[in-house]
Amino acid sequence: MSKAIGFDTTQVFIAGRWRAPAGGQQLPLVDPSDGQPLAHIARGTAADVDAAVQAAQAALDGPWGACTAAERGRLLMTLSARVLEQADELARLEALDVGKPLKQGCADAVALARYLEFYGGAADKVMGQTIPFANGYTAFSMREPHGVTAHIVPWNYPMQIIGRSVGAALAMGNACVLKPAEEACLTALAFARIAQEAGLPDGALNLVPGLGEEAGAALSAHPDVRHISFTGSVLVGGLIQAAAARNAVPVTLELGGKSPQLVFDDADLDAALPFLVNAGIQNAGQTCSAASRILVQRGLFDAVVARMAERYRALRVAPALADPDVGPLISRRQQEIVQGYLALVRDSGLAIAAQAPLPPDLPAGGCYVAPTLVTGARPGDRIAQEEIFGPVQVVMPFDDEADALRIANGTAFGLVAGVWTRDGSRALRLARKLHCGQVFINNYGAGGGIELPFGGVKHSGHGREKGFEALYGFSVLKTVAIKHD
Ligand code: NAD
Secondary structure (H helix, E strand, C coil), X not given: CCCCCCXXXXXXXXXXXXXXXXXXXXXXXXXXXXXXXXXXEECCCHHHHHHHHHHHHHHHHCHHHHCCHHHHHXXXXXXXXXXXXXXXXXXXXXXXXXCCCHHHHHHHHHHHHHHHHHHHHHHXXXXXXXXXXXXXXXXXXXXXXXXXXXXXXCCCCHHHXXXXXXXXXXXXXXXXXXXXXXXXXXXXXXXXXXXHHCCCCCCCEEECXXXXXXXXXXXXXXXXXXXXXXXXCHHHHHHHHHHHHHHCCCEEEECCCCXXXXXXXXXXXHHXXXXXXXXXXXXXXXXXXXXXXXXEEHHHHHHHHHXXXXXXXXXXXXXXXXXXXXXXXXXXXXXXXXXXXXXXXXXXXXXXXXXXXCCCXXXXXXXXXXXXXXXXXXCCCHHHCCCCCCCEEXXXXXXXXXXXXXXXXXXXXXXXXXXXXXXXXXXXXXXXXXXXXXXXXXXXXXXXXXXXXXXXXXXXXXXXXXXXXXXXXXXXXXXXXEECC
């Protein structure tokens, strides 16, 4: 399969025009499957960000702002159809850029199309309320766009994250400035091209690639940005929240997790097993909602470890274009971080229950890490507390429901949890007591669940994306009270 990109990757997209970044500089993209140079992207700076914010404001004051909700919905539907037509090509770009296996890239493209379809369909169905109020008044509420919204996106799921945040923001009539990650930019660039072809008015979507501390920081501090949505690390999430606080604007932060799956001794193990493993190794473990902790009731512990180990040993690791189970990590830096955790596992005397083999013919420059299943850790150990963001899962035993809950809730994070049990009462009790934003009973992830509100508590962040709920986040409630008598 060719590595040709097929379009100019070095430009910013502002006010419907593609041009070189103001500073004239570029950043290199590397193919993580072999470490070879892939392309160059624009190094957008504060000047580009400012131009993009002004273009977005002009769009709100112009044709984009004049669109009806139904017109916005139809545009998103058209965009969705075009994304779907190009799903295979988008998957190929994501494989080259992120090292994502083709099947997963294709699933991401389909999810992007589905977000656009969902939010396109919802655009003209967000309504206010009439409010029973004092005699002589009529009072009602309505939802309006924030204005210019900033979307700072990471490298792990660019298409899905663009879909859920830009899709919902556009549906509500905001104008967006998108800052993709410097490690992975190609599908964001392709998306902006598709949006332009689909007829999105100039300035409704603007794209400024660049460094986080440069373009990202300028965007989050810009005084005319009225909402920021960010997905990424806890550290940068804190910086963004501080910048937003200085301008008193709302933020949605999705900061990852250390999500558990709880396996009780009455669980349907055959049903659970694929989810236990896949939720750890999907996208080489670089998933915010990765199930990086598997908690197993003591009676089943050995059986679960043995059956997970069998699956680990059968995993195929290969370059992304070969569509393996597990591709490379995004970068040398991420590979070194994960290798550091594996060194910690060895130095702490923990057991490696299984590792997928790394084939000898993997490209030498690729950022591969052998998927690794770890046992012997205590719940408070670093390996069981910190987000590794690699294909590493920790399996730990628990005694009873209270013990499981204490371990599950015992990290700084709270994004997602899975519960495997045939006891319906227990499932409902745990659904209430788990500290996180989503609980899955006898499944994990619900196949992506575009309709299901998503977000965290504690260090996993706050605010909700996905589902109808996101439309409330990307809008402002205005109340009107009319005195007529
Ligand atoms: P990051 O938080 O540095 O980057 C995410 C996005 O924020 C990128 O677009 C980046 O350019 C931008 N950014 C960086 N610094 C910024 C700043 N000062 N102001 C504004 N924007 C800024 O994440 P990373 O360094 O790529 O990854 C580090 C760790 O973060 C990973 O190991 C993982 O644990 C976590 N992470 C989580 C998610 C998630 O889905 N929640 C995604 C990516 C990374």
